[in-house]
Amino acid sequence: AQSVTQLGSHVSVSEGALVLLRCNYSSSVPPYLFWYVQYPNQGLQLLLKYTSAATLVKGINGFEAEFKKSETSFHLTKPSAHMSDAAEYFCAVSDRGGNQFYFGTGTSLTVIP
């Protein structure tokens, strides 16, 4: 069985500060991991994905995430928050067949001017 846990349902950062959104996974097989972003009244869009290549994955809008097998983590970071980063962020895991995706409960990011 696979699952992801997102620590912190709400995170607030000041504009220009580091963004860190936490995700831990549970998987009986090597996982594929994803971060999606959801802006208000929109569907989800992919930020980045880990599919067993480089452990440090770079995504869109300056976000990146590092796969750490020893910590079963896939935390999302951005060095400097922008007001436009305010959104809901979801971590997700898939098996290697890509048959099903399991999403975390989401983290709402607020950026304070």
Add this chain to the structure above:
Amino acid sequence: DADVTQTPRNRITKTGKRIMLECSQTKGHDRMYWYRQDPGLGLRLIYYSFDVKDINKGEISDGYSVSRQAQAKFSLSLESAIPNQTALYFCATGDGSYEQYFGPGTRLTVT
């Protein structure tokens, strides 16, 4: 035009009514998915389909049914709606590359 469209975008219905949510895609993907999103629960998979003849139950399929009318169309039905089916419903497509493409969502309220 959007690659994944959902109709209706908003719907209010009464308990016991039958309702259908429709999803269409122009991406040419074989894989299609239906999720529901609830506050604090994230997205949960209802059904998924890998082609017209392949339909699979997801995590929370009870109370729902689906129809894959064509490669591009995947409909979700609530045979007898109940209030705890009030949620935001998303359709998504996939091409097997582990990326999913989401529609804009349908907000369903069951009174």
